Amino acid sequence: MTTGLAARADFLDWLARERRSSPETIEAYGRDIADLLGFLSAHQGGEPDLSALALADLRSFLAHRAAAGIGASSRARQLSAIKTFLRFLVRRHGLAPLPLGGLSGPRRKPPVPRALTEEQARTATTDSAENSPAMAARNQALFTLLYGCGLRIAEALALNLRDAPRAGTGLRVLGKGAKERIVPVLPAVEAAMAEWLRHRGPATPDAPLFTGAKGGRLDPGVAQRALRDLRRATGLPEHTTPHALRHSFATHLLGGGADLRAIQDLLGHASLSTTQRYTQVDQAGLLETWRRAHPRAD
Template identity: 65%
Template sequence: MTGFEARQLWLDWLARERRASRHTLVAYGGDLTDFLDFLTRHQGEEPSMASFAALRPADLRAFLAERATRDGVGNATRARQLAAIRGFLRFLARHHGLPPLALAGLRGPRVVPPAPRPLTPEQALDVSRAAGDVENTPLLSARDTALFTLLYGCGLRISEGLALNVKDAPKAGQALRILGKGEKERLVPVLPAVAEAVAAYLRLRGGALPDDPLFLGARGDRLDPGVAQKALRTYRRLVGLPESATPHALRHSFATHLLGAGGDLRAIQELLGHASLSTTQRYTSVDSVKLLETWQKAHPRAR
């Protein structure tokens, strides 16, 4: 079995057994292609099961070093690539007789997750209410207003919002069913403002069928995330918002504002669809920074 045949077997297994998302499969598939191309140059022939059995930590270090020095790849990407390679080799060891490799001591690049950069409550409300004004037709304006209100009001990833169909449209008093990363399903409460903004958009649009995409582009296809990102980029530059004001920042703002108002961290984890509480805990550091800034401005002994 060649290395590329083994790669395809692993990706098929990830999709079937682990229910990995399309984005994960694309990323890991690219990571393995990079590694197999490196081994072809490194060893002078196409990789095989014998090549994998002969791997040593030094080979993986050489791959990571080449990615950093020749290709300029950052720590986060190289750490993900190492994780993909480990998973691939474990799969071959468990399912295809590859001898277990002594790679336990190999450490990947250190990755420090960037702190979320939420908007203030006033900025987030401003975006959800007015960012659609940059569009040149009432329909597209209503669409963007509905989308940004949904992202902030429900804490969705932009991919989750754009994956909705008309039959999934949020309704006040009903939970919105979201299929997130790793095909993980969650229920999110719907605020009246969210339901009203989406309903206003659908009234202007007219004739929408239940299985049609909820958010349409100008040509009638499902709205591309790049179009929504461009609209918000145009708006933030018009009104002087920071460059960090992106559709994903609305999700960060949802979590931070809930936490600042006394929301329970576990509940926020469920609303965001985070697999690990440690991911949600990043928002506690953001809120602590804002509390410290407030203390420094307001406390008499801080001057």
Template identity: 65%
Template structure:
């Protein structure tokens, strides 16, 4: 079996068995194609299954070095290495071949991105006003949609939820005035956590549900125009429209509200362990990224306010 045939079988498996997204299949196919082209020159001939199984870690490092010389950044090389690892593992399993090249190979180190938070004023503005402002090129948003957006973005900022966590809630989960003090959320890996709910969040959700009389507990809390569970892309579009009309920065996204929640808690004196539990982070190191944001904000304030900062 040639390398090209092995690639084709792997991509078919990725699409059919793993049900990978079309974009993932296309990207992995391109990455593996780059790798096979490199090997053809590196080995002097097109590799077959046996040649792929006998690759050494040095061969993979040579490919990564060549890609780096061509200008590929660490993120691109890390993605390509992930595609190659998956491809070689699949080849080894399907052909019952050992793949020693995978042992002990480490990919490029990636610096985790620093979360980009909004200012407290911007975050409050997004939460309170996104549902009230519409694109002047289109008809005014229905009252239910406007109340929904206000409730959703108030919840994201007030509780620090991921957009997927918020949209997975049902009407029966809704934190309303007089209900439980905390909201039960299912995070990544279906791991539950309890998040305190501010009165402003309860009031916004109550105002939204008042426009949906008779809503059943099993219905989606946030629904689209046709009654189905709201698509994250629709929520992102609503905020994108608002931020451009209001002149907010481009990083004003639904996820930025979660970053803002954590950053503003840290700035207010909350400890990292508490923030970790509220966000549902498995590792404290993930939460520690917010200390960088807080330190950066503090330095910016010092530069603006200190008479000797220039």
């Protein structure tokens, strides 16, 4: 019989001595295992016998925690701690291994996107940390495109010269799953792009719209570093990333009264549930709400 309290003490000692886990980690693991053992004591009617543990017991424990109002993230973390504990018991105490791969934890809700304020978005699309005027123009054109049209970084960097956005003409974007969409283009996007193209110089229509220092298609990592440098130079928050500009596009449209389905179309989300992470709004026309809502539509 493998008793719970002795096994828990041995496990925490192993975490401290061999894994050299932090005191905070050890304390958290200790609480998680204690919760399990307390449940098993009530469930089995006495000192928990871990050698008799079954997957059904673990599922019952997770259901019990959910009924107690414990959130999905906390339950997922607790299940991870319990799996580590049970694998330790298999190695050190000869516990018969359980098919833990068949035990899936609660699904965590995707985090709510973190958007910039309108002032921060304007800083990200107009300021520069570059010494080279050409690279400064390129970065401003790219970041203005991400914010002004709600593009993913991969979608923007896949554009060719023939795709250079122009105000009054919809920009054709190839998104995830080869799904195509048309997004309106702000005058601010066209102006920033024109300045970059002036520095970029002429090329064939199928040449990359955004290029790196050596003339090839701009690498996403280079674009991310450029925004990181700008963030540090201007004091923008740490969550200022290329994807945050896309989130800001949607959030600011939503705040201006844009329809959720219109935002879904503009972002290229296959499911409305993905867009619903932002919130619910009333119905309105796609272009009409875009022109009325976007803070740089002037």
